[in-house]
Amino acid sequence: METTLQNALKAAFEELFNHQVDEIELQPTRKEFEGAYTFVMFSFLKAVRQKPEELGQKLGDYLVQNLPEVSGYNVANKGFLNISLSEKVWIDAFAQMAKNENFGQLPAQNQKVMVEYSSPNTNKPLHLGHLRNNFLGYSVAKILEAAGYEVVKANLVNDRGVHICKSMLAYVKFGHGETPESSGTKGDHLIGKYYVEFDKRMKEQVKPILAQVAQGDFSLFTSAEQQNIVTYQTKIAKIQQSVEQEQKNLPALKGQLLASFDQDFQDLFNEWENSNLITSSTFKKHIDGATFGKKQAPLVKLIRKIIKLYNSIGKEEGNIKQLANNKTALMGEVTQMLQKWEAKDPDTIALWKKMNGWVYDGFNATYKAIGVDFDQMYYESETYLLGKEIIDDGLNQGLFYTKPDGSVWSKLPADVSPNDKLLLRSNGTSVYMTQDLGTADEKYKDHQIDKSIYVIGNEQDYHCVVLFQILKDLGRPYAKGLYHLSYGMVDLPTGKMKSREGTVIDADDLLLEVKKTAQDRTDALGKLEGMSDAEKEEIYRIISLGALKYTLLRVDPKKRMLFDKNESVDFQGDAGPFVQMNYVRTRSILRKAASLGIDTTKGWQVADLHPMESELIMLLQQYEQVIADAAGLVDPKMGYNPSLIAQYAYNLAKTYSQFFAECPILKTPDQSAESMERRKFRIALSTKTGEVIKKALGLLGIEVPERM
């Protein structure tokens, strides 16, 4: 229909004004105005030298005369041509849609796409951030399938390296042979416990080293490291100076303004000042959350500045700590263990396999619980040696070069990166980037994919840019199909999630909590009476997952989002359960219709439409377009975006809810044939809406219950 209108408008321009138009853009008419499609005329006014009202009238008349489907038009706000379609168009469109079982499945693209997501570390359990990643990846895969692609879901598990050895070592030293069975702990959580344990022990060991450094004794470090430490310390000293500079202003401002703040603020301020101005996150939180008067602003601003400076010092100190960590006895043992692992020492490998097995059991349980799966697993333990032949390839092509110490580097265009990228250490071992290069080749070898989507957080934007650039420079055939679906971090009200500060929301815990809420709410409504416990459990599961997935997917993936455990998982309004509930209503209608003995298989005949009916049909008709948008068929930059589907599903559910409240479906005013036909039509409309809701939610990885 849209293209018919576009062509007709093009023809109109040519016939009426002898003016060639390449592209006509139509948009759905806004709800407040009469019409189905809107043509924005502004850009054409000059070319055809017409006033907006005249042009609108001429084009409108032309459409009405030439297209039987167009029932009318209006020109609004000096430039918007709103085109109305006859009700018959909508009725026919719906009749066709209702027959189409494959509605929502776009024609085959004859292309293969790989979506890589999840990519966990085997040293700690999954948390909220992973959930966003998993839900996004799974949903994008479903959307691409609906858009006609063949999809391979891949998971690249980070199962080797220093961090894995940390938990292994901690387990050997402090584990006393504990197992998931003996401790009653899920495997991934058990390993996570030892990773934390390692960190704790290392912190103890690093203290004396740091004390030594503070006294100017760098004897433990190599000369290069010593240089770095000096650099860091110089930076710290410089920042320290700035702090002192700023601090000088503090007493005066304090004397002037502090009394104007509330008691909470004053208390926190005093505590902060007395603790030698050490960053107090509670104080910062208080400042960020509060509003201040204009007069108070200078003091607040100064405090902010000082806190920020202290944060910078913290970062620099962190760098020194990092170097010091490597000098601890524990880290020495870890390095030894890694070398043993790489040398395939039987005991080390056996331990590694045993512990990884536990983690995989744990992960698989969580994957199963959240309803995601994979077609292809990759393990870094198997891919970390890949990429070496790529090094040769790049050296031959003159894209890489070798430094005197034997390390290999990649040249990069200045606009991509000012620094060259290390690919091979001087000791000949490969880095993260090298592995990823190799894995990219491997993926292509395994599946001949046309497109490859990496679902990775935006903290790795730079890494992906460099990775893709190198592959492009190397002339890899799949390079143009690479796409980094860069999603924003999930923030908590307390700020960023940090495992060290214990502010991580664990995935398994969260699932349990949300399920409990779903159960309480469902039970309070009391609609599940007479069902078995197993049936109820299943419904709690579906609703809680729906609520959780919806909250994480309704936000534009690119944007960072805030997650408040107490408020974020909504069950009302713009939320998963609301959409699910409207599906349930359509099912309820069907059940009731069957019990009334209404034959829903036969067709129906209506001549006109209630406004809510046409609105529903219009929305239903947009479904396939929404899939195309969400899959990036129109514009890849806009695509890979489940939030478009979530928004659509919510709109459809909301519209159905209005229709449901306004239009009696089964109840008829009389027994006339017309009323009977109307009833059958509304049942069909209801059924189709339910189908589309189910399909749309399916693209988000959300299931629907039959009752709730």
Added chain:
RNA sequence: GGUUCCAUAGCUCAACUGGAUAGAGCAACUGCCUUCUAAGCAGUAGGUUGAAGGUUCGAGUCCUUCUGGAAUCACCA
């Protein structure tokens, strides 16, 4: 310091990529369950889109500057 991203109602998010009177939900307030599932529907209130300039028929969206926030820039992964 360089680069990139972000700032919209009290809160969480939208706004079809430059279009109409900036929309939803939550929270607050008013109505509506003897009738198809009220996790609902209808309504009220809530905005100088961080600030100031600019580009044009038209700016939340593009450009410049400023303010505030985040990420990143390793022989870590």
